[in-house]
Amino acid sequence: MIQFTQFRDLLAYCQQEPCSVGEAALRYEESLGDRSREEILAGARGLLEQMRSTIESGLFCEDKSLSGLSGGFSKKVMDFQNSPQAFMSPLEHRMIAYALATLEENSRMRKIVACPTAGGSGVVPGVLVALWQEKDLPMERLEKALLAAGLVGEIVSHRMYLSGAAAGCQAEVGVATGMAAAAIVEAVGGTPEQTLNATAIALKNTIGLVCDPVAGLVEVPCVKRNGIAGIHASAAATMALADIVSFVPLDEVVDAMVQVGQMMSPKLKESAEGGLAKTDTAVAFTEQLRQKQQNPPCRD
Template sequence: MYNTANEIIEVCKEKNCHIYDLVLVEEMKNSKKSDAEIYAQLIEIINVMEASAIENLEKSNTTNFGMTDGFSKMFFDYQKEKEPLVGKFLVRTMARAFSTAEVNDQMGKIVAAPTAGSAGIMPATIVSAKEKYGFDDETVAKGLLTSIAIGQIIAKYATFAGAEGGCQAECGSASAMAASALVTMAGGTPEQALHAASITLVNVLGLVCDPIAGLVKYPCTFRNASGVMNAFISADMALAGITSIVPFDEVAQAMGEVGRSLHESLRETGIGGLAGTKTGQRIREEFLGKNK
């Protein structure tokens, strides 16, 4: 894949194509599969994402420490009964992010895009966009292909691992990928998809990874929900013509540098941040005691 945002934009202009076209060609070359086979695989992924995003909307799960119990159903019920401050659509979207996070808690089937800790963001984005705009699977698949390019640049210059780069690398990366997918599905340009990804990462630069007891539950679940919001607002900014003065590849490099500078207690060790609070330490001690 290409190394910089400018390279991608120039090639897309030269070939009169979109980012998803470039990714598709590369995937065909690497996998030795046809475009039809690749699209069929993408639709399988979409189906898993959709299933996880709706599984817990109508039921409540329970966990040992009550960190994420029933948030999906609670939020979904809330928008049915009242007019939320941010509107029904966005609350439904966040409820879907909670749903996949809860499915993950239950060891259910999810798509880690790009990680399990951030797995609620892409599914909630896809299901909600399909609901609102009636996108078909091919349009969504093109969005996913675009998000792959965003992920490749992040992988080149930074990381997806909270243990290496904080939650900016997990929920931040997932949100950037989702924002680029949204722009693509909405008919935006390659430049707009890259700007949306840039804006998304800028919004969470420096976000630490501090899960209580080292479990991918709290605060991960909340960051999945807010990550979806980040993706939608960043996509809207880009589609409106708002740009990021720093190109996406440079934003990814900055994220990598910030991640490396974070203290180890703020990188998925379950020691600092929220994990280091009195409540966080109490839960950690109880969890470790129960699992000795």
């Protein structure tokens, strides 16, 4: 069985074969022995279809979540792209809106693809489905891009739990951003070095990101944070494709994330005891929500 516990092993494999990170991910999955190459690619295609379906159902839906904290944001971004004030490209608008749509569907308790978690589930679908629709990329390239993203997440998961409760949001939206950066580079045909540099550059900029959700719900800041992260991943991918190299190698970036996660206060790890969760607005909202739950409206 092929094993990649460190990114340096993955890079050495890709250089030796030679092959892309997505191809290495495909061979790794094949080496697990329970699926053929065709079945693995079909599985990736199925996940991409589900991502697209989640985005389609959420994109123009204005229903609020049960808490009322989110809903309707993705439609606003799609509408805004027709404004004379719009300054980003159609691709970038889609990346933002698609990530928002996915998280809004998550807040409505509908079906999403967790990648790597529900809290970070908008970033990889946002960039991949936007690229799928805006660029004429072969489907196998997109499937391998998703596999590359998955392998990046898996290698990080050998070192840290991918959970806000364990290491803050750097382990959720942060890792999703690194995965999305790798997916973009793979999708447009970058080299393995560029793919892993994109991930390193993206992750370096999310180190220390805390998990401080208002009322303990995966909505504020999570929904809009996903909307931002695809653009963050795109910037990292663009730098890497332009052959900008991360000064700190990717494995050491992950070491730093692990260390920062261990140093982070438990108040900033999904406990809603610090940060945004303890602002006056959040505390007042949390109290209102508690009272509503204790005194639900009568229904005859």
